[in-house]
Amino acid sequence: MAVERVVSRILWWGGVASLALMLIGLIGHAAQVGVVSEGFEIPRALGRGGAATSRHVFTSVAQVVAGLRHRPVDPLAVATVGLLALLATPVAAVVAAIPVFLSTGDRRYALIATLLAVALIGSLLLGGAG
Amino acid sequence: MGPVAFLVALVVTSFGAGIVGAVLGLGGGILLVPLLTMVFGINLHDAMGASLVSVIATSSGAAAMYLRSGLSNIRLGLFLAMATVTGALMGAALSGVVPARILELILGLALAYSVVVTLRQLKLELPETLPYDPLAMRFGLEGTYDDQRLGREVKYRADRVKAGVAVMWGAGMLSGLLGIGSGAFKVLALDYVMRLPMKVSTATSNFMIGITAAASGAVYFGRGDINPMIATPVALGIMLGATVGTSLIGRLRNTTVRALFLPVIVYLALSMIARGLGLVGS
Numbered sequence: 387m388a389v390e391r392v393v394s395r396i397l398w399w400g401g402v403a404s405l406a407l408m409l410i411g412l413i414g415h416a417a418q419v420g421v422v423s424e425g426f427e428i429p430r431a432l433g434r435g436g437a438a439t440s441r442h443v444f445t446s447v448a449q450v451v452a453g454l455r456h457r458p459v460d461p462l463a464v465a466t467v468g469l470l471a472l473l474a475t476p477v478a479a480v481v482a483a484i485p486v487f488l489s490t491g492d493r494r495y496a497l498i499a500t501l502l503a504v505a506l507i508g509s510l511l512l513g514g515a516g
Numbered sequence: 517m518g519p520v521a522f523l524v525a526l527v528v529t530s531f532g533a534g535i536v537g538a539v540l541g542l543g544g545g546i547l548l549v550p551l552l553t554m555v556f557g558i559n560l561h562d563a564m565g566a567s568l569v570s571v572i573a574t575s576s577g578a579a580a581m582y583l584r585s586g587l588s589n590i591r592l593g594l595f596l597a598m599a600t601v602t603g604a605l606m607g608a609a610l611s612g613v614v615p616a617r618i619l620e621l622i623l624g625l626a627l628a629y630s631v632v633v634t635l636r637q638l639k640l641e642l643p644e645t646l647p648y649d650p651l652a653m654r655f656g657l658e659g660t661y662d663d664q665r666l667g668r669e670v671k672y673r674a675d676r677v678k679a680g681v682a683v684m685w686g687a688g689m690l691s692g693l694l695g696i697g698s699g700a701f702k703v704l705a706l707d708y709v710m711r712l713p714m715k716v717s718t719a720t721s722n723f724m725i726g727i728t729a730a731a732s733g734a735v736y737f738g739r740g741d742i743n744p745m746i747a748t749p750v751a752l753g754i755m756l757g758a759t760v761g762t763s764l765i766g767r768l769r770n771t772t773v774r775a776l777f778l779p780v781i782v783y784l785a786l787s788m789i790a791r792g793l794g795l796v797g798s
Binding site for chain 1: 569579580598601655656726727729739747755
């Protein structure tokens with residue numbers, strides 16, 4: 387049950403931490419611009435093109451880092467860190483399973499987990515999150 | 517609708533989708549996308565991005581619980597995730613070029629199929645004998661779990677592994693294409709094709725949903741389809757709803773709950789198919 391315990395802990399705490407960051411970012415954004423002002427835009431595209439047109443949407447890690455370095459910090463960049471952490475949570479769980487499989491002598495599943503981890507990390511990097 | 521009312525409505529709706537999804541064992545994504553597009557008028561790609569994020573959040577919580585209880589088979593999940601991740605990457609790449617109407621039609625059909633799977637779950641039994649499949653033997657696709665209702669330990673082993681892998685690839689493709697967890701299709705592969713016990717199928721499917729969605733999530737992020745203003749309230753609502761729904765399952769009779777909620781899913785499926793076919797306005 388060692389591998390189940392390790393993977394289970396990463397999934398649970400990764401999910402909780404990610405949601406907390408997303409919530410902090412959204413509340414921070416509301417506090418910064420005021421929930422009743424025009425600044426708190428709900429970027430509903432309503433059929434007029436994709437969400438990439440919204441100024442609230444980050445499409446690369448570089449943009450997120452710029453938002454975090456900005457003073458005052460862009461709260462939506464914090465929310466996006468939470469989103470990225472959530473995407474990375476299952477990947478981290480798969481990566482963490484590799485040494486546990488190796489330590490129990492299960493080389494076959496260590497290899498399967500490694501192949502999966504490579505595919506998932508590759509998708510993170512190629513998909514724009516890198 | 518003002519911004520605050522809009523956000524509250526998003527959380528409440530996602531909470532409802534989380535409860536219904538957990539009770540019906542479908543996950544919430546397949547219900548969320550039609551609700552976000554049809555009720556809130558949210559752009560289809562925004563809705564799919566928010567759904568994908570919420571699917572990972574829900575899967576992380578549920579999978580953690582199922583892994584601890586021993587219901588989720590981690591080796592089986594990782595073995596089959598190789599097929600779903602490959603399918604999901606292809607689906608996510610295609611979702612950027614396939615027209616919205618076609619996506620709506622596919623989602624409507626997937627939703628209709630989920631109804632069939634839900635109906636099938638009403639009369640499920642445990643496989644009586646352990647099957648012999650060379651791949652299952654080689655990769656150790658077997659296990660045991662304590663069935664509290666039956667009051668005994670149940671042994672199981674996967675059957676028809678190659679066919680299961682093929683269906684899993686299709687499930688991954690749908691997940692990437694539509695931004696859903698495609699839990700109904702993963703359960704189909706595990707339970708119907710590979711003849712695994714229903715509880716193991718549902719729990720293992722839940723573990724795999726997060727891994728599959730993470731593969732396509734990066735593609736959605738890079739395309740700008742994951743909007744924190746929509747994804748955050750949706751993920752929060754659906755995770756809370758799924759928690760409540762999971763605790764409700766034990767207290768409610770499955771047949772009663774399914775009879776109450778199935779008409780809602782049928783309505784959503786028909787609406788999405790009608791939109792996809794251009795019978796009603798998008």
